[in-house]
Amino acid sequence: MPAYDQTRARVEDYFDRTATKTWERLTSDAPVSRVRETVRAGRDRMRKLMLSRLPEDLxxxxxxxxxxGAGPATIELAERGAQVVAVDISPQLIDIARTRLPKSLERQVVFHAGDMFDPELGQFDAIIAMDSLIYYTADDIGVHLAALEKRTSGPIVFTVAPRTPALMVMWYAGKAFPRSDRSPVMIPHAHPTLAKAAKAAGVRATLRPVDRVTSGFYISEAMEVRG
Structure with a gap:
């Protein structure tokens, strides 16, 4: 498996070179294909699920x-009263998120284009990471959860691609394409493997599965680290 830095560079290149317009449209109200409608609906359900793990009053x-990404969760967090640090690896997506943020919420949000694990971002009361860890190995996820736990007083809620037969077929199919033509390939994970990796990396709190969302081609599982 590629090391974290190599995977991060590939994800950054993909989103800024290929996928920005796709994600801008997918995260808007613009018409999309039926397949992307299922992905949009699935992501909306997952975002709602993840935000339900945090207090309503933030x-x-x-x-x-x-x-x-384009900032839909950022807006909802700020509407609940949170001071939000919104980070994405893609400067273009950060620009879209900044444009979409209502002016009434601007004082509550700081945008940052770069590494979401940068320790310079400081301490937090909670963290959400929706579909942003899906390209990384269990060991990499465990190491970064351990580092984030030291900087977070509350829950860390994140998603992974669950290790299902359908996703494994797509995973192996994706590896068959020439490297230059591939989007970053999701790495499916099962909860026991992730929990073991997290514990080995030094995560003290329990890593729990929350729930799974399946909507057409969108399959994602929410998990959380919570004491």
């Missing part, structure tokens, strides 16, 4: 939206 809380 006034006074500092929350990291790790891999914020």
């Amino acid at each position: 006034r006074g809380a500092r929350v990291l939206d790790a891999g914020c």
Whole structure:
């Protein structure tokens, strides 16, 4: 498996070179294909699920939206009163998120294009990472969860691609394409493997599965680290 830095560079190149327009449209109200409608619906359900793991009233809380994309969760967190640090690897997606943020919420959000794990981002009361860890190995996820846990007083809620037969077929099919033609390939994970990797990396709190969302081609599982 590629090391974290190599995977991160590939993800950054993919989103800024190929996928920005796709994600801009997918995360808007613009018409999309039936397949992408299922993905949009699935992502909406997953975002709602993840945000339900945080308090409704977030006034006074500092929350990291790790891999914020075009910013839909950032807006909802700020509407609940949170001070949000919205980070994405793609500067172009950060520009879209900044443009979409209502002016009434601007004082509550700081945008940052770069590594969502950068320790310079500081301490947090909660972290959400929706579909931003799906390209990384269990060991890499465990190491970064351990580092984030030391900087977070509350829950860390994130998603992975669950290790299902359908996703494994897509995973192996994706590896058959020439490397230059591939999008970053999701790495499916099972909860026991991730929990073992997290514990080995030094995560003290329990890593729990929350729920799974399946909507057409969108299959994602929410998990959380919570004491």
